[in-house]
Amino acid sequence: MPEKTNIYDYLRHKKKFPTVWCAGCGNGTVMNALIRAIDSVGFKKDEVVLVSGIGCSSRMPVYLDFNTLHTTHGRAIAFATGIKLFKPHLKVIVITGDGDALAIGGNHIIHACRRNIGITTIIINNFIYGMTGGQVSPTTACGDYTYTSPYGNLEPQFDVFRLCDGAGATFFARTTTYHVIQLINFIKKALLHTGFSVVEVISQCPTLYGRLNNMPNPVDMIRLFKNNAIPVSKARELPTESLNNKIITGILKEENKPEYSELYSSRVKRVSEEVKSER
Amino acid sequence: MKEKSNVFLMQGNEACVHGALYAGCNFFAGYPITPSTEIAELLSRELPKRGGVFIQMEDEIGSLAAVLGASVAGAKAMTATSGPGFSLMQEHISYAYMAEIPAVIVDVMRGGPSTGLPTLPSQADIMQSRWGIHGDYYPVVLAPASVPESFLFTVRAFNLAETLFTPVILLLDEIIGHMREKIIIPPEQQVEVVSRPHPKVPDEWFYPYEITPSGISPRPSFGEGYRYNITGLTHDISGYPTSVPKEIKEKLDKLKRKILNKRDDISTYDAEFVDDAREIIVAIGSVSRVCRSVIRELRKKYRMKIGLFRPQVVFPFPEKAARELFKRVKKIFVAELNQGQLIYEVERLAPSSAKIYGINKYDGELITQEEIIDAIREAD
Numbered sequence: 001m002p003e004k005t006n007i008y009d010y011l012r013h014k015k016k017f018p019t020v021w022c023a024g025c026g027n028g029t030v031m032n033a034l035i036r037a038i039d040s041v042g043f044k045k046d047e048v049v050l051v052s053g054i055g056c057s058s059r060m061p062v063y064l065d066f067n068t069l070h071t072t073h074g075r076a077i078a079f080a081t082g083i084k085l086f087k088p089h090l091k092v093i094v095i096t097g098d099g100d101a102l103a104i105g106g107n108h109i110i111h112a113c114r115r116n117i118g119i120t121t122i123i124i125n126n127f128i129y130g131m132t133g134g135q136v137s138p139t140t141a142c143g144d145y146t147y148t149s150p151y152g153n154l155e156p157q158f159d160v161f162r163l164c165d166g167a168g169a170t171f172f173a174r175t176t177t178y179h180v181i182q183l184i185n186f187i188k189k190a191l192l193h194t195g196f197s198v199v200e201v202i203s204q205c206p207t208l209y210g211r212l213n214n215m216p217n218p219v220d221m222i223r224l225f226k227n228n229a230i231p232v233s234k235a236r237e238l239p240t241e242s243l244n245n246k247i248i249t250g251i252l253k254e255e256n257k258p259e260y261s262e263l264y265s266s267r268v269k270r271v272s273e274e275v276k277s278e279r
Numbered sequence: 280m281k282e283k284s285n286v287f288l289m290q291g292n293e294a295c296v297h298g299a300l301y302a303g304c305n306f307f308a309g310y311p312i313t314p315s316t317e318i319a320e321l322l323s324r325e326l327p328k329r330g331g332v333f334i335q336m337e338d339e340i341g342s343l344a345a346v347l348g349a350s351v352a353g354a355k356a357m358t359a360t361s362g363p364g365f366s367l368m369q370e371h372i373s374y375a376y377m378a379e380i381p382a383v384i385v386d387v388m389r390g391g392p393s394t395g396l397p398t399l400p401s402q403a404d405i406m407q408s409r410w411g412i413h414g415d416y417y418p419v420v421l422a423p424a425s426v427p428e429s430f431l432f433t434v435r436a437f438n439l440a441e442t443l444f445t446p447v448i449l450l451l452d453e454i455i456g457h458m459r460e461k462i463i464i465p466p467e468q469q470v471e472v473v474s475r476p477h478p479k480v481p482d483e484w485f486y487p488y489e490i491t492p493s494g495i496s497p498r499p500s501f502g503e504g505y506r507y508n509i510t511g512l513t514h515d516i517s518g519y520p521t522s523v524p525k526e527i528k529e530k531l532d533k534l535k536r537k538i539l540n541k542r543d544d545i546s547t548y549d550a551e552f553v554d555d556a557r558e559i560i561v562a563i564g565s566v567s568r569v570c571r572s573v574i575r576e577l578r579k580k581y582r583m584k585i586g587l588f589r590p591q592v593v594f595p596f597p598e599k600a601a602r603e604l605f606k607r608v609k610k611i612f613v614a615e616l617n618q619g620q621l622i623y624e625v626e627r628l629a630p631s632s633a634k635i636y637g638i639n640k641y642d643g644e645l646i647t648q649e650e651i652i653d654a655i656r657e658a659d
Contacts, residue, residue: 012508015519049501051348062508062519067501069351070510071344072374078341082348082356083501085332086306090352090502108344111337264332271327 005039007032012065020059022130024218026177026203030124031060033180034093037187048091051080053100055131056205057124060095074105077112080119088261091191094121098139099129102158106138113167116195117260122187123160123198126205134208141245145212160200161252171197172253176225177204179249189251195259202247285464291429291455292317292359294462295385296325298433299357301464302472304383305331306354308345310338310364313397314453315387318359339364343371347380351509353500355437355474359385362395362404366411372446373412374511376534379488379498381440381475383433385449387456390643399643400453402564403617408448409594415531417538419545420448420594422563426460432591434470439545441475443537444495450593452616454565454645478505486516490529494537538595546597549589550604552578556586558610558655561601561625563590566614566646573651585655596624605629610658614638614651634658 011017021027038048048066052058054073061068067090071079076094084092101109101123112119128146129135135148138158145152164172171193173186183201190197204210204221215221225247232250235243289297296318299307307326309319319335326333332349336342339360346356360368365386375382388404390396408420419439423432433449440447476497478485487507489496496516499505512520513527521527538545549567552574553559562570567589577583588604590597605611605625611633613622619637626635638654640646 012519014517045506046504047502049352062510065506067506068508069348069501070508070512071347072370072511075340075344075371078336078344079348079351081334081336081341082306082308082345082350082354083352085334085345086349086354086356087352087502107337108341111341268327268330272330275328 005036007035010035010039010045010065012063015063017063019063021056022207024204024206025056026126026201026205027057027060027124029177029180030057030122030183030201030203031063033183033187034122035064036184037191040184041188041191043091043191047089048093049080049083050093050095051076051083052095053105055097055100055129057095057097058100074100074103075108076100077105077108077119077121081112081117084117084119084261085264088118088265092119093191094119096121096123098123098125098127099137102138102160102163109164110167112196113164113169115260116168116170116257118195118262120187120190120193120197120199123200124203125160125200126203126209128205128209130205130208134212146209147212160198164198165253169198169253170195170255170257171251172200173198173251174200174202174247175249176202176229176247178222178225179229182249186251193254195257285466287462287464288459289426289462290317290457290459291423291426291451292387292457293321294426294429295359295433295449295451296321297464298430299383299437300325300329301430301470302434302437303355303474304357304437305329306346306349306356307332307358308334308336308342308349308356309358309360310336310342312339312361312364314389314456315359315361315385317456318385339367340371343368343382343384346382347371347375350380350382351501353502355441357383357385359387361387361389361397362391363393365404365407369411372448373414373416375446376412376416376418377414377511377513378509379444379496379534380446380509381444382446383436383440383449384446385451387451387453389453390641396643398453400565400645401616401641401643402452402566403620403641404450405593405615405617405620406623408450415535417535418448418594419443419445419538419592420450421591422450422593423455423591424564424567424589425455426458427462428591429455430462430464431470434472438471438473442473442495443541444475444498445538450564452564458565487518488514488516488530490516490533493540494533542595543599545592546595547591548597548600549591550600551587553586553588553604555584556608558583558585558612559588559604559608560585560612560614560651561588561621562614563593563621566616569646569648569651570614572648573655576648576652577655581656593621596628598628601625601628605633608633611635612638612655612658614646616646617641
């Protein structure tokens with residue numbers, strides 16, 4: 001069991017609750033886990049910056065008592081890059097969804113991975129555009145139904161891990177809204193990682209994705225996550241064919257490489273010393 | 280030892296960089312694009328020497344996003360681009376206006392539409408700088424006409440951005456950007472440099488978007504305490520999204536008021552030979568330089584009573600001075616490197632007694648003195 005956290009201390013009481021999220025949505029679970037993770041690693045509220053884009057998941061920061069920046073669709077990571085580079089001591093966390101991070105924001109996430117800039121990005125992947133009412137996303141499975149794939153989705157889905165790994169991310173973890181304790185632990189690890197860290201949380205959208213794909217009950221969706229999840233250590237021993245429709249969970253990648261804002265700071269130090277010695 | 284000279288021969292783009300550094304710019308994010316690239320190249324050399332940040336982002340959208348992120352964290356931040364990149368930045372100009380984030384955006388105008396004429400001059404982004412974003416908008420747009428002005432207006436752009444908490448656009452044209460001219464860089468503190476005001480109240484009384492008479496609500500940087508929310512959604516005084524009609528109207532009125540209340544201070548202009556003028560040319564940037572010789576020539580050779588009105592700040596347009604002047608003249612010539620953009624502002628402000636003529640060139644070359652003189656003499 002995680003240590004006791006006073007969740008209430010982290011919420012903005014002036015902001016009118018309840019949240020904009022539908023009943024049964026997974027975003028609240030992720031928000032809960034995020035608060036517990038931040039509390040557990042001991043970051044001070046003043047040094048935490050939450051940045052988000054547009055979509056259901058991106059509404060999260062407004063409820064939380066940190067420095068919060070709700071930006072434009074897909075661009076949260078680019079805003080976060082500016083913050084981290086200018087004030088490297090700040091703990092910069094991006095909250096994003098599958099459409100926000102991987103469709104309109106695809107360019108920014110690959111370059112943040114490549115730079116290995118010290119930002120933690122939490123991608124809440126619910127396979128659909130929720131805020132706009134249920135359209136196909138880059139992670140919608142082939143054949144699934146949405147309001148813009150009424151005959152079944154023709155396109156293959158992104159494997160978020162392979163995308164980030166290929167682009168150079170140094171930390172990647174995946175879990176689901178069923179595995180809450182694991183989620184808290186992965187977010188903690190990501191927050192403490194030096195470099196660009198990604199946590200992909202498979203989450204349920206019962207209202208749109210569920211209803212359109214014969215799972216209108218959130219519990220059914222969460223049960224599916226439970227049954228389909230395979231820890232990465234186990235998955236590596238199994239033949240690839242048997243992993244179809246499975247959710248591979250765990251820390252899929254963790255490596256140490258120089259972090260960009262640190263590299264930049266040391267470059268600035270070197271250059272300004274050279275300038276001084278020239279005078 | 281001989282003192283280091285502060286007299287230089289430099290490009291408008293270089294002068295813009297010196298102006299930015301003079302104003303305390305400590306963050307630049309950009310993406311290469313002709314004819315603005317010198318600004319990025321020079322800052323990539325200079326900023327690290329001074330402890331500032333330079334980053335080349337993956338596109339212009341990300342560039343302005345990084346600039347706004349840095350500004351929220353307290354940076355004096357700038358980006359520079361040209362036509363197509365300026366188009367890509369419009370969404371974030373809109374965001375910065377709504378969220379009230381200071382930033383300087385330099386657009387070195389080249390020929391358009393689309394990829395157009397990357398290396399050739401134009402003034403065809405005037406109306407993009409005015410109406411490029413979605414939603415109601417009161418921009419601040421400065422248009423230098425010389426290398427020294429490129430320096431001074433960049434300093435001023437930062438001052439305006441910081442005090443008004445708004446994005447400020449510096450509209451150079453390719454000729455001003457690439458032309459070399461003499462400039463005397465002023466010593467430190469000779470030109471005023473201001474930084475954004477901080478809230479005077481403690482955290483518990485603080486509202487990041489308080490409705491004030493001036494429309495300005497000082498906000499601290501992220502990381503300084505005062506935790507608050509910033510959003511591009513229409514928001515209440517706490518920065519939380521709202522759909523309450525009264526709060527929506529108050530917010531949009533505040534944004535408008537903070538620019539228009541200060542219009543008389545912001546909207547500077549230059550007027551030459553206007554006291555006895557019966558005819559007037561209106562022009563900005565490189566074209567206004569040609570017009571300076573045109574009015575002298577026409578006065579000398581043809582005894583014409585003609586003057587020049589040059590907005591240094593294009594938006595908000597120097598409305599009071601323009602109305603006053605346009606009332607007194609019979610003919611107004613608007614000379615510009617496009618099919619007619621600045622002329623809309625003139626038509627809006629001129630009385631029906633004045634006849635308005637557009638003198639337009641948009642073939643990738645600068646308009647000549649002869650062309651303007653011919654157009655003026657042929658006008659009935």
